[in-house]
Amino acid sequence: MDVEEIIKTEKSIPLESRTLIHISLVENKINDIMGQAIKPFGVSLQQFNVLRILRGQKGKPANLSTLNDRMVTKMSNTTRLVDKLILKDYVNREVCPSNRRKIEITITPKGEADLLEIDKNIIEAERKIIQNFNLQELQELNRLLDKF
Template identity: 30%
Template sequence: MKVKINGYGQRPEEAEAMQEQVQQRDTVDDIVDQWARARPEIDSGPMALIGRLRRLNLHVDSALREYFTQHGLDTSEFDVLATLRRAGEPYELNARALLKSAMVTSGAITNRVDRLSAKGLVERHPCPGDRRAVLVRLTPEGKELVDTLLLGHVRNEERLLAPLDQGERTQLDALLKKLLVAHGDVERL
């Protein structure tokens, strides 16, 4: 028996279920409707897309914050720990590399490293080749914590993406990447 697949790689029943979800109204629909009444000459399509991205970001940030708070960290602290961990042994980077990865000010990185250092999760070392530079290194406790939290973090992200099937995830990922590249987010770490 052949299974009919639509243009998005979905079976008809999957496409129907997705269409049903899309037909449900969200908060952004109300905002778009208000703009349509107030300024009908303006195309509110861009507002709808950006509004949904912004609102989704709030939900994602909240879920990530809740998970890391349960483990005595905030999202930005986990970001530093994860950046050091994925750098490979000896799990250290200079402040400039951390800054590049986090896309925040140098003061923000200093504050994060200070907090993590106070918790015994990272330590600072002088850079052998440059006395002015400092290396930030995971402590064994920091490595253990990031390794422990990583699996739960990925499960949390999986839960957030659960409404999308693999094809939808791939499509969304490609579209978001296209937007990021178009806006110059192409700097290599």
């Protein structure tokens, strides 16, 4: 990926700025590929993330705070994401019987079944994204990204 070509500049960009621009461009490319992978299912990347978190709960309900804490992309509109997933019959939202102020969210059987199908597309998208890296390069890239 040639940063200067993509942003259409001929002048030299300072290394620090070029690095951050490069990371942003890579993030956009990853989001585009992942977004295309889940598009047939009518869910956003954030909704997909919520479904994965709920599946990881292994049947235990989660509350909005738990979802927010575990989201890859932190956002304040988790309630809206959950509302959209309810409309698709992917999640249930119920009031906790022991604490009526607490809302519990669980993934539905339909949500779990469709998530298994989405997973197939995601695996293919991930392979496409990292196809130019070998195992050692991926380990080194992760080591470097950990420095952030």
